[in-house]
Amino acid sequence: MDTVLIEGDITAQRVDAIVNAANSSLLGGGGVDGAIHRRGGPAILAECRALRASRYGRGLPTGQAVATTAGELPARWVVHTVGPVFSPREDRSALLRDCYANSLRIADELGAARVAFPLISAGIYGWPVEDAVTQALTVLHAATPAHVVEARVVLFGADTYATAVRVAAGLS
Structure with missing residues (x-):
């Protein structure tokens, strides 16, 4: 699977699946959501409301995807996933990695070939951009999905994109 970094608007990506950095209510919010x-x-x-009325009455748990x-x-x-809120006192990076892994698994099960990811938790949830990029790329580089051939990490803004490119170069 190829992993590419793109500066842009995730809602404009022509892909099979777009990953949403949702809140647990699944009912919309700010930022990417x-x-x-x-x-x-x-x-x-409408589909999110149906999910809340059936399987996710208490909301979608952090790290899961639907x-x-x-x-x-x-x-x-x-593919909606709920990222963790950053905490300097508690390591929640496994939950952040779960967001990418579970979203990729759901997209792959659907038969998606191309998937666009935002930088989960790096907005209002306060995750430092450098580490958010590291967590995302760690999961995506290690993944071996059956159907997904391209994972795009769509970065909003030139500064975020430049940081992601720098972090990716350091991981190579």
């Missing part, structure tokens, strides 16, 4: 719900339209929210339609996005599916 809000952008995906706004651009994808009401079909995504798929819905992509609505009006240029993709077939949205």
